[in-house]
Amino acid sequence: MPVSLAISAKPSAMHGAAPLPWRASDTPAFEMAGTVMRFSADRPLYAEGDEARCFYKVVSGVVRTCQFLSDGRRQIDAFHLAGDVFGFEAGSTHRLAAEAVTDCTVIACRRRALDTMLGGDGRLNQWFITHALSCMAQVREHALLLGRGSAAQKVAAFLLEMAERGDSANSVELPMGRQDIADYLGLTIETVSRTLSHMEKDGMIRLPSPRKVVLKDRAALRNLNV
Amino acid sequence: MPVSLAISAKPSAMHGAAPLPWRASDTPAFEMAGTVMRFSADRPLYAEGDEARCFYKVVSGVVRTCQFLSDGRRQIDAFHLAGDVFGFEAGSTHRLAAEAVTDCTVIACRRRALDTMLGGDGRLNQWFITHALSCMAQVREHALLLGRGSAAQKVAAFLLEMAERGDSANSVELPMGRQDIADYLGLTIETVSRTLSHMEKDGMIRLPSPRKVVLKDRAALRNLNV
DNA sequence: CGAATACTTGATGAGACTCAAGCGCCGTGG
DNA sequence: CCACGGCGCTTGAGTCTCATCAAGTATTCG
Secondary structure: OEEEEEOOOOOOOOOOOOOOOOOHHHOOOOEEEEEEEEEOOOOEEEOOOOEOOEEEEEEEOOEEEEEEOOOOOEEEEEEEOOOOEEOOOOOOEOOOEEEEOOOEEEEEEEHHHHHHHHHHOHHHHHHHHHHHHHHHHHHHHHHHHHHHOOHHHHHHHHHHHHHHHOOOOOEEEOOOOHHHHHHHHOOOHHHHHHHHHHHHHOOOEEEEEOOEEEEOOHHHHHHOOO | OEEEEEOOOOOOOOOOOOOOOOOHHHOOOOEEEEEEEEEOOOOEEEOOOOEOOEEEEEEEOOEEEEEEOOOOOEEEEEEEOOOOEEOOOOOOEOOOEEEEOOOEEEEEEEHHHHHHHHHHOHHHHHHHHHHHHHHHHHHHHHHHHHHHOOHHHHHHHHHHHHHHHOOOOOEEEOOOOHHHHHHHHOOOHHHHHHHHHHHHHOOOEEEEEOOEEEEOOHHHHHHOOO
């Protein structure tokens, strides 16, 4: 079931709320053949170490890429929303597992097909190089947050990121649970929960329901930034 | 003073001691014109925000890439040793500052020259894409260490990395001071120092001098790993 | 309605940071 | 040659943040 896979302008990860070095106009208007696949919430798309035959573009829903630590903890590397591309690897295997956060639809694209194209199409090359470098900047941002940020800084950065990636309204619907947030930020669910409660008490946010956050004072959240 | 800039097989950063998805045989045997430059210890090569006209390859000595945080702390992103390439950016400016750790010699290569070549040479494209993805994997590794590792895990990983990147002998000569190590690992100098002392007491390492470390029990160090 | 799941809240403790002092090395100057 | 000062590193004591352990509440779903 080959389907058009327009590679979008949006970078593939949610690593940083920082302004991205990325413009819609930078994106070449190329398309690639792919296969539509559906996954229901919490199903794996692929596991750590699986052969990296495909990379993916999210059509709808949310996907997380993550790795499992020797002590059983899990580090979520990124959340991938509609339009994001993920699963492109340097080596022959996936270094990160990918799992559906919500029910989702993705387009899978054979990597070999891309490899053959990469010799020829200049714009395609440019796009992938820029995409890779762009992702790297985001990973760095995330690394900084993980390594240097306090719990409050982490949660604030996360909320601002989610707001920015959504319709950027003040009301944010979180597609993932507390455990996912904690594993993304390198915290425990208790600390995430406490930090959110504390922010509500301080008037920075409102929590009409666990999954819904209203940003009341973006400036205050931003001021926490690393 | 144009000089040959053979892009080496070694990835450009010291982000993880993990086996790299990278073979010497993968490297295209292309060369590029560059300019030799020398810097003495602690001198900046470029600052955060500088226009990214060039990228660099280390000939000798050590360079660090880092960013400064709003509270005055510094995060070292990577140490670049002889053969490493760094300073290649997605956008038009350097997101990270680069500074000489020791006296060093680098080859600077104009980025524009590369951009024009990227349209044509397939292998060159491949190399850069792979290089970028490879670096990303290392940044991820570093992010994991920063976010999830204990002080002992961080220091152990750092020592193993340094050993692996050097001649891989058990005796490692550290080119940087404690503050650099601390800023690389997201710790304080006191914690780095204490951790090293503790490891010596436990018989994992020996410290003949502050800058010299002898790995006595690599397995024990590795067992600390995240 | 009841059970399971997700989330919140509280009490306690471990690990790393901060502040502060002390050590050792090296270069300078008397 | 030795005294001095500066710098990098080490060590110690107290504090703070976040993880852990443990209930308790809310929400969903059978």
